[in-house]
Amino acid sequence: MYNRYIPPPKGKPESSHSQATLASGPASFSQSQPLPRYNPGQTSSAEPIPRPQAQPQRIVFDDADLPPVDHARRQRIIDEELTGTIDDKKAKKSKSKKSKDDEKLEPEEDDEESQLTESKPRKRKRGEEKPAAIPKKETPEGADTTAPNGVAAPVDAAVKEPKPKREKKKKSKPEDSLDMNMVDDDAENIRKRHRSVFDKVQKALHAKPDVDASTEAADQEEDETEPVVEYGLEPLPQPEPVVLDESKLTYETLPLWLASPIKVTAGMVRPFTELGISPESSKVLESKGFKDAFAVQTAVLPLLLPSPDRQGDVVVAAPTGSGKTLSYVLPMVHDISKGRVTRLRALIVLPTRDLVQQVQLACEACAAAFVINGGRRVKVGTAMGNRVFKEEQSVIMGEEQIYDPEGYEQYLAKQDSLVDLEDSDAENDELGFERHQPLPYHVIACSSKVDVLICTPGRLVEHITKTPGFSLDYVRWLIVDEADKLLAQDFQQWLDTVTGRLSVVKPGARDFPRSNKSGVRKVILSATMTRDLSLLNGLKLSRPKLVVVEGTKAGEQSLPPLLSEFAIKIREPSLKPLYLVDLLRSKHLASVNQGIVDEGSVGSETSDSESDSSASSDDDDDDDDDAHPQQSKPKTSPAATKQPKTTTTVLIFTKSNEAALRLSRLLALLAPDLAPLIGTLTSSTKTSRRARTLRAFAQGKLRVLVASDLVSRGIDLLNLEHVVNYDVPISETSYVHRVGRTARAGRKGCAWTLLEHAEARRFWRDFAGEGKGAITSIVRAGTVERVRLGPEGGEFGEGRVREYEAALERLRGEALGGGRR
Numbered sequence: 001m002y003n004r005y006i007p008p009p010k011g012k013p014e015s016s017h018s019q020a021t022l023a024s025g026p027a028s029f030s031q032s033q034p035l036p037r038y039n040p041g042q043t044s045s046a047e048p049i050p051r052p053q054a055q056p057q058r059i060v061f062d063d064a065d066l067p068p069v070d071h072a073r074r075q076r077i078i079d080e081e082l083t084g085t086i087d088d089k090k091a092k093k094s095k096s097k098k099s100k101d102d103e104k105l106e107p108e109e110d111d112e113e114s115q116l117t118e119s120k121p122r123k124r125k126r127g128e129e130k131p132a133a134i135p136k137k138e139t140p141e142g143a144d145t146t147a148p149n150g151v152a153a154p155v156d157a158a159v160k161e162p163k164p165k166r167e168k169k170k171k172s173k174p175e176d177s178l179d180m181n182m183v184d185d186d187a188e189n190i191r192k193r194h195r196s197v198f199d200k201v202q203k204a205l206h207a208k209p210d211v212d213a214s215t216e217a218a219d220q221e222e223d224e225t226e227p228v229v230e231y232g233l234e235p236l237p238q239p240e241p242v243v244l245d246e247s248k249l250t251y252e253t254l255p256l257w258l259a260s261p262i263k264v265t266a267g268m269v270r271p272f273t274e275l276g277i278s279p280e281s282s283k284v285l286e287s288k289g290f291k292d293a294f295a296v297q298t299a300v301l302p303l304l305l306p307s308p309d310r311q312g313d314v315v316v317a318a319p320t321g322s323g324k325t326l327s328y329v330l331p332m333v334h335d336i337s338k339g340r341v342t343r344l345r346a347l348i349v350l351p352t353r354d355l356v357q358q359v360q361l362a363c364e365a366c367a368a369a370f371v372i373n374g375g376r377r378v379k380v381g382t383a384m385g386n387r388v389f390k391e392e393q394s395v396i397m398g399e400e401q402i403y404d405p406e407g408y409e410q411y412l413a414k415q416d417s418l419v420d421l422e423d424s425d426a427e428n429d430e431l432g433f434e435r436h437q438p439l440p441y442h443v444i445a446c447s448s449k450v451d452v453l454i455c456t457p458g459r460l461v462e463h464i465t466k467t468p469g470f471s472l473d474y475v476r477w478l479i480v481d482e483a484d485k486l487l488a489q490d491f492q493q494w495l496d497t498v499t500g501r502l503s504v505v506k507p508g509a510r511d512f513p514r515s516n517k518s519g520v521r522k523v524i525l526s527a528t529m530t531r532d533l534s535l536l537n538g539l540k541l542s543r544p545k546l547v548v549v550e551g552t553k554a555g556e557q558s559l560p561p562l563l564s565e566f567a568i569k570i571r572e573p574s575l576k577p578l579y580l581v582d583l584l585r586s587k588h589l590a591s592v593n594q595g596i597v598d599e600g601s602v603g604s605e606t607s608d609s610e611s612d613s614s615a616s617s618d619d620d621d622d623d624d625d626d627a628h629p630q631q632s633k634p635k636t637s638p639a640a641t642k643q644p645k646t647t648t649t650v651l652i653f654t655k656s657n658e659a660a661l662r663l664s665r666l667l668a669l670l671a672p673d674l675a676p677l678i679g680t681l682t683s684s685t686k687t688s689r690r691a692r693t694l695r696a697f698a699q700g701k702l703r704v705l706v707a708s709d710l711v712s713r714g715i716d717l718l719n720l721e722h723v724v725n726y727d728v729p730i731s732e733t734s735y736v737h738r739v740g741r742t743a744r745a746g747r748k749g750c751a752w753t754l755l756e757h758a759e760a761r762r763f764w765r766d767f768a769g770e771g772k773g774a775i776t777s778i779v780r781a782g783t784v785e786r787v788r789l790g791p792e793g794g795e796f797g798e799g800r801v802r803e804y805e806a807a808l809e810r811l812r813g814e815a816l817g818g819g820r821r
């Protein structure tokens with residue numbers, strides 16, 4: 001850097017002040033005294049560096065002020081003196097700037113630099129073979145070609161032409177004091193060394209070394225000053241840059257609404273009146289058994305009832321039996337009851353017919369609560385395929401006479417032009433109802449007969465595509481219950497079909513001046529709600545909020561707080577049905593909510609001691625294990641034939657429809673006293689029969705239900721106290737739904753799982769969250785307890801085994817077509 005000369009003002013002599021400024025400028029090295037050559041060997045005897053006398057400030061060395069040659073030399077000398085080696089890189093850089101013409105002027109230093117320059121091979125053309133041999137470059141003996149961090153020296157250094165050894169350098173290293181000619185002759189050694197260096201480089205490149213900062217800085221410096229030249233090495237092929245799939249986010253990258261849910265304290269209750277329900281409606285609700293709002297309802301109702309704030313969609317992940325149904329039915333019916341005319345305002349989509357019927361009851365109960373206060377009775381319909389399609393059409397769609405003189409004229413004109421009258425008949429054929437003639441100056445339009453349609457997805461799609469006049473234009477509510485199941489199995493692309501037809505222009509806002517105008521409200525619910533965004537995205541949610549019960553994290557599913565879980569080891573899998581009979585007869589299956597009645601065992605009217613004494617010696621092989629309070633002596637008495645007096649209720653899950661039917665029959669054969677109390681629920685059972693069975697169970701006429709997973713979701717059997725997993729469920733989700741049929745709505749309940757040896761590990765690890773590698777996402781208040789059942793040593797008495805074999809033989813005969821005898 002140079003000080004700028006400021007000439008004195010015209011006519012004025014140069015002042016001493018201006019001279020001083022010149023001397024004391026920041027780049028003091030630009031003073032008239034040049035820096036003498038640095039020679040450490042002569043430091044002591046060297047003449048003192050002349051310094052500006054007038055200005056004793058610190059001298060700042062600014063290398064830019066040195067001519068390039070001096071700068072390079074000075075740096076090299078310093079490096080040599082300090083390290084005993086020459087920094088090849090800097091030398092090379094310096095050389096690259098230096099003209100070859102200078103070689104003669106600066107023979108000592110430019111000798112090496114010229115070699116470096118020459119070493120640059122021409123750029124290899126595409127497809128051209130690599131040079132057969134790597135150009136020789138002599139590496140100073142002992143000089144490490146590896147960076148301090150173990151990284152090999154830069155590639156170009158390894159492949160450059162070897163340069164003649166410099167005498168100067170050789171002097172500094174004794175091992176290099178060989179005759180130059182000898183070194184040159186030892187070409188093979190050099191080649192070996194280069195090969196090893198090259199190998200190191202290759203390795204280092206493949207290992208993607210962590211290049212140290214100084215190397216990086218040097219490389220960068222070089223890049224800036226030199227054009228990029230390929231040194232005989234093609235760039236290594238690099239993998240395609242990874243494009244992240246944003247649609248499938250992991251739990252760590254959940255969007256805010258999923259990552260920060262609204263948390264509800266389990267067990268909290270609040271009066272409905274405090275949540276915006278009128279006292280009159282609250283009274284009606286109380287008369288229906290809904291005195292106070294449950295925890296999940298206290299959180300969801302304020303989000304769904306009309307509010308001056310802009311509201312969005314709501315996703316609810318709350319345990320089984322926590323009251324999710326009422327949390328959406330109540331605000332939805334409240335909203336729709338304000339409408340003046342019947343239009344299809346709400347769709348509730350559910351996976352099974354049984355659930356459709358169950359939710360219909362809840363809707364009817366709430367509809368009654370809002371008739372008072374001038375509300376209109378909300379009309380509720382179902383579409384689930386349990387009737388012929390036409391019949392269903394006639395239930396949900398009807399005709400409406402609309403005053404429209406112009407339309408009437410068009411209608412008459414059309415009638416006149418109709419040659420083929422069969423056309424109109426064909427139109428009638430499409431509908432489940434006959435179309436009438438319009439009144440004078442009126443037209444007939446198809447319109448919905450219901451405000452709320454509760455449906456299965458398949459049937460909904462059928463109506464959308466096949467029922468004339470079936471329109472979603474006025475739909476204000478879309479409820480998807482058991483959402484994880486419905487989203488995972490996109491029946492007939494129902495979701496796209498529905499969302500594509502929902503009106504985006506604030507449907508029905510005209511009819512609902514006081515309610516929020518955010519368009520369609522979507523409410524998505526499940527006890528095992530998915531956090532899979534790729535599934536949730538299909539719902540096209542708007543400003544969603546997630547409601548969860550406190551204590552659960554993303555991806556976790558809580559069990560009802562009052563659920564107790566037990567596991568029973570089946571020591572003899574071939575006799576598993578006998579274990580089940582014993583469990584049903586044991587006092588383990590006592591009534592947990594009402595106290596033990598008749599010792600609480602299904603099918604027993606005697607106490608344990610009585611039954612023990614009455615048991616034959618063959619059968620009296622109980623499993624004595626009093627370690628656990630529940631592990632009392634199980635009864636293994638033969639099937640009693642007396643009528644039971646018990647009030648306890650049991651739902652037994654099997655792995656398939658066939659298994660449920662078989663077990664149900666086998667139980668009846670093994671325990672004839674239970675036979676009249678046993679019902680079966682499978683997907684192959686007719687819907688009406690299923691409904692009858694569920695009704696009989698609710699009335700206490702049936703006590704034992706044997707079912708497939710069909711009823712594991714959503715079914716509300718309020719008086720159910722025990723769930724038995726005869727077959728271990730296939731997934732955590734399935735376990736949560738199955739055991740969640742009991743301990744509902746603040747009641748106690750028990751879940752029993754029969755474990756064969758081969759299933760035990762998976763159960764304890766995946767469901768109970770115990771043992772090595774426990775990975776369960778199930779959150780529970782307690783733990784799963786082990787209960788021993790069956791005879792000591794796992795062997796049932798001969799009598800019982802014979803009984804069992806006889807029952808099996810009979811079952812086989814029935815299955816083979818003999819029918820029941």
Ligand SMILES: Nc1ncnc2c1ncn2[C@@H]1O[C@H](COP(=O)(O)OP(=O)(O)OP(=O)(O)O)[C@@H](O)[C@H]1O
Pocket residue numbers: 289290291292293294297318319320321322323324325326526527713714715716718740744745
């Ligand atoms: N506020 C309330 N007061 C009294 N009982 C209620 C209340 N809310 C709901 N219930 C009852 O609680 C039971 C369980 O409710 P619901 O079926 O809605 O549970 P859920 O959370 O949907 O369970 P699942 O996930 O198994 O479908 C039902 O019998 C219902 O009538």
